Amino acid sequence: MNIFRVKDYQALSKKAAEILLEEVKKNENAFLGLATGSTPEGTYQEMVQAYKDGKVSFASVKTVNLDEYEGLEGTHEQSYRYFMNKHLFSHVDINPEQTFVPSGVAQDIQKELEQYEQRIRSAGGVDIQLLGLGHNGHIGFNEPDKVFSTVTHRVELNQRTLEANQRFFASYDEVPKFAYTQGIGTIMTAKKILLIVSGKDKREILHKALFGEVTPEVPASILQFHPNVVVVADEQALPEIPSRV
Numbered sequence: 001m002n003i004f005r006v007k008d009y010q011a012l013s014k015k016a017a018e019i020l021l022e023e024v025k026k027n028e029n030a031f032l033g034l035a036t037g038s039t040p041e042g043t044y045q046e047m048v049q050a051y052k053d054g055k056v057s058f059a060s061v062k063t064v065n066l067d068e069y070e071g072l073e074g075t076h077e078q079s080y081r082y083f084m085n086k087h088l089f090s091h092v093d094i095n096p097e098q099t100f101v102p103s104g105v106a107q108d109i110q111k112e113l114e115q116y117e118q119r120i121r122s123a124g125g126v127d128i129q130l131l132g133l134g135h136n137g138h139i140g141f142n143e144p145d146k147v148f149s150t151v152t153h154r155v156e157l158n159q160r161t162l163e164a165n166q167r168f169f170a171s172y173d174e175v176p177k178f179a180y181t182q183g184i185g186t187i188m189t190a191k192k193i194l195l196i197v198s199g200k201d202k203r204e205i206l207h208k209a210l211f212g213e214v215t216p217e218v219p220a221s222i223l224q225f226h227p228n229v230v231v232v233a234d235e236q237a238l239p240e241i242p243s244r245v
């Protein structure tokens with residue numbers, strides 16, 4: 001595990017964008033795994049800027065996102081499809097047909113989820129998967145559980161996640177209670193994983209995820225078993241790196 005501890009959110013965004021863009025510069029057909037939430041917003045801003053400055057092209061890049069809320073159309077302002085268009089896709093030269101986010105409203109959900117999983121598996125996993133970290137240790141929408149989830153599936157979101165997501169909706173009742181997410185098994189097929197974590201409120205869970213017991217009660221702890229993980233965290237989230245790392 002390679003850990004970069006940076007000063008603040010701005011430095012985190014620059015470093016994370018640099019790591020993602022390295023993959024695209026190395027391979028113009030790169031398959032990127034993307035995430036939503038507040039943490040990657042700055043990273044996407046940096047990527048858009050690099051494109052505008054003529055430093056990178058996304059014309060042949062393919063992307064797949066981690067998750068989507070059940071019941072939200074891609075045109076809904078809180079859907080993850082809308083988020084990705086708003087923060088990244090509509091500002092760069094990527095082919096929209098090569099960007100995949102699970103459909104929140106597919107007629108045949110089982111088929112949609114199987115196809116989604118297959119798309120990732122048949123490529124042998126994404127080249128790099130960007131991840132944020134939930135306050136309860138979730139990655140994607142894989143909530144704390146008794147076992148690690150395997151493939152792309154439907155999940156019931158837990159109380160902590162619903163409360164955290166409420167800030168984006170007019171009321172708690174409007175927060176979707178179910179979502180579709182890549183499984184932990186799917187995420188672990190990524191050739192490289194980039195975990196970005198910012199802020200004091202993530203300090204305790206980040207420490208557990210990186211240095212604690214590997215347990216499905218802290219889903220992100222599974223990353224300790226992945227051979228190629230890069231963590232970029234700011235000083236607020238990671239005040240120190242224990243010496244055994």
Ligand code: F6R
Binds near residue numbers: 037
């Ligand atoms: C988003 C996702 C979630 C978030 C996590 C952290 O696609 O899968 O796991 O990464 O909830 O969210 P923020 O960055 O808003 O704290």
